[in-house]
Amino acid sequence: MKKYLLILVASFFWMDSDGQDMTALVMKVKAKLDLVKDYEAEGKMKTDVSFIKAPIGKVHVYFKKPNLFKLKKDGGISLLPKGGVTVNMNTVFATTDFVALAAGEALVGGVNTKVVKLLPSNENNDIVLTTMYIDEANLLVMKMVTTTKENGTYEIQMSYGQFAKYGLPDKVIFSFNTKDYKLPKGITLEFEDEAKPLTEAQKIKNKKGRVEITYNSYAVNKGLNDAVFK
């Protein structure tokens, strides 16, 4: 009996220490990201949604602590997942009020990562749950799956290059769910016959949308005016 009790107590301590480790790891990543007070990045954005035909466009991304974020297209019209692109690492880490739980390990883009479940303590937070895939050696978030109250679940995958020291990605792939799109031909005044009905596999594929942003340059900690975010 004593033996079982000892194992139970030991496992509690092990679980508790593991939980602390995850908070520590998350705080380390946050500390790295905290080095960035603001940035202005230039890149190219590709919108890949089955029912959207859009060319690649140049974008400017602005961030300022604690959670100001703006994505601007260089002229023209931009299509972004609803409430989505503003969900990024900086906004997730804007709060310190969270619980970080270990959820194993996983391989993301050939990199071994720790899987961390991040639960905000504040129940008014729009983010319900974030699962982070953290490269422990380099303190980089490789992938993030965020579930929000208003706009469903987003998956953000990141790859890093020369700005890895600030925890800023070179490429971000933002995946989200889309709804069906169809307008009556009477409204669009199209006379041609109906397209062939989609297979179930195509329908599932079509419900996933992606926005890819490839950054060419970052200007970090150069100071940004708040007017940029209006």
Add this chain to the structure above:
Amino acid sequence: MWTLIQIELFKIFRRPRTYIAFAAIFSLIAIIQFGLKLDGDSYVDFMMRDITSSLTIEGKILNGYQVCYITLQILLVHVPLLIALVAADMISGEANMGTLRFMLTRPISRTNFILAKFIASVVYTLMLLIWLAIMALFVNMLLFGTDDLFLLKSQYVVLLKRDDIFWRYLWAFGFAALAMTTVASLGFLFSLFAENSIGPIVATMSVIIFFTILSTLNIPVFNTIKPFLFTTHMIGWKEFFDIKVNDANEAIVGSIQNPGRIWQSALVLFVHIIGFLAASVLIFKKKDILS
């Protein structure tokens, strides 16, 4: 021949009826511009309600290119009526006034006579389209500015870059000229069979309305005849505003989704024009002119 065309153009542009079409286009476009300038955002919100449920659209959607597309979509269905007003009056109007027989006493061939009248009605059609282009494209560009063009199709949406649009409009107006010339040639053909203008004008419009309804109805039994109706091909100008995508779903700037479909539609319309004109010449050459 040139003198004959000049005389016919003089006759067309001397009549007040001719300017009804120009005034109508001006008023209609001015009304659309006024409405969209005043409450365009509500119109855009209404149009975008399906897509904004999953996407946020940022930018100036209601720009000159967008307003021009909306205008053309509405007007190019009704412009045939304005063209029929003149084209369907070309021969019947002369017959009604009793000048047809008199004119044919002059030493000109019937073929030249009818070709001159046809060319004059085509010139009128083109001038009406140029007026439409000035009002719908250039004035809207001035009033609303220019930006990317965001188009809602029945199955998907298309986003065209600002510098990839103007050339599409030029081609679209060129195509519309072909479509409207088809209407003019039909009205012209009908004008051979009556001695007053009302009949041919109403007949031309009836055919266009009837065929347009058949083209719009998505009933399988009608789908087989749709490709043979010229009204199905009259909206081919819209194809210039559809863009190709590569395997990675990136739109290819400067491309057209179905150039083959445009050529096919243009060919069908051209064959109709030639057919209607040839029929007009043949019928007129054998016609017993009594008025």
